[in-house]
Amino acid sequence: xxxxxxxxxxxxxxxxxxxxxxxxxxxxxxxxxxxxxxxxxxxxxxxxxxxxxxxxxxxxxxxxxxxxxxxxxxxxxxxxxxxxxxxxxxxxxxxxxxxxxxxxxxxxxxxxxxxxxxxxxxxxxxxxxxxxxxxxxxxxxxxxxxxxxxxxxxxxxxxxxxxxxxxxxxxxxxxxxxxxxxxxxxxxxxxxxxxxxxxxxxxxxxxxxxxxxxxxxxxxxxxxxxxxxxxxxxxxxxxxxxxxxxxxxxxxxxxxxxxxxxxxxxxxx
Numbered sequence: 001x002x003x004x005x006x007x008x009x010x011x012x013x014x015x016x017x018x019x020x021x022x023x024x025x026x027x028x029x030x031x032x033x034x035x036x037x038x039x040x041x042x043x044x045x046x047x048x049x050x051x052x053x054x055x056x057x058x059x060x061x062x063x064x065x066x067x068x069x070x071x072x073x074x075x076x077x078x079x080x081x082x083x084x085x086x087x088x089x090x091x092x093x094x095x096x097x098x099x100x101x102x103x104x105x106x107x108x109x110x111x112x113x114x115x116x117x118x119x120x121x122x123x124x125x126x127x128x129x130x131x132x133x134x135x136x137x138x139x140x141x142x143x144x145x146x147x148x149x150x151x152x153x154x155x156x157x158x159x160x161x162x163x164x165x166x167x168x169x170x171x172x173x174x175x176x177x178x179x180x181x182x183x184x185x186x187x188x189x190x191x192x193x194x195x196x197x198x199x200x201x202x203x204x205x206x207x208x209x210x211x212x213x214x215x216x217x218x219x220x221x222x223x224x225x226x227x228x229x230x231x232x233x234x235x236x237x238x239x240x241x242x243x244x245x246x247x248x249x250x251x252x253x254x255x256x257x258x259x260x261x262x263x264x265x266x267x268x269x
Contacts, residue, residue: 004045005065008035012057022052024146025073026080040065042073046193048143070148134177142184143193147200154206155180159198159227160213161220167245168213174251175213175243186222198230202238210240212256216247224256 006027015033027042028035028049035057037043045068050058137151142159145152158179165171165183182201184194201207212227214220224242231238240256 001067002062002064003067004060004062005040005043006037006045006047006049007059007061007063008037009057009059010034012055013053014055014057016054018052018054019049019058022049022144024048024077024144024149025070026077027073038076041067041069042076044068044070044073046143046197047190048146051141051143074148134172135181137180140181140183142182142197143189145182145197145201147197147204151180152201152205152207154208156209156211157182157201157207158211158213159184159223161185161215161223163215163217163220164213164245167215167247167249168251169249175211179211184223185220186226187219191222191226194226195229195233198227199233202230202234202236207236207238210238210256212240212242213245214242215245228256 013034015030015035017030017035019035020028020030023043025042025044027038027044029038030036043065045060047058047060050060137149139145156179158175158181160175160181160183162183162185165176168175182198186194210227210231212224214223227240231240241253242256243251243253245251
């Protein structure tokens, strides 16, 4: 069948391996000094690896390819010891900070990729005002979180625009504590890819609630429409709230009706 899949520009590729560690499905490997697709069936075509390439060597194209097989991809990753494991095809290549890892929040180091969870006591301490990060998992970018990530099960999702954490003074205590964050920019990233990824997340996991956090600027307002489309496509009825952050840090909250996907579909609390 013809579908979306990654294409690698050999002339631009330096074999750094950063795209390999950025692929949760293990679809890429460094072979003869260049990034290669291991098997078409391992590539979901969503392009999470693209943002890891410093040379702009990766692009999404449409061509004849086998269907994406998530089960086969996860079995492949398991056999390789997990993305970032010494047996993984990217071992010895790329930036160590891009390696997937599991660690306890609040400890040192730079876990720029991987999946981790915060204990209930840590979440409670953060929510009660004690100093500390409320971040409970990694990665956090919408494009990098695989739909099967274990921290998505029974999650209260916080889907936020990239600028919101900077503009919200009490972001960790008010919004992040106890929630699973998915961060993105509806202006600079591909909205269609966001819709597809979030549709998979909603359809494949038990999601308890969704909080959409947007900046008041027009370019960020598309995030609620993206989430609305994904909810409708998934067929899931998930309670949702939309919160809007002003540039001075003030926040207003609204009920969110995904079927409407328009301002008139929102009712102020």
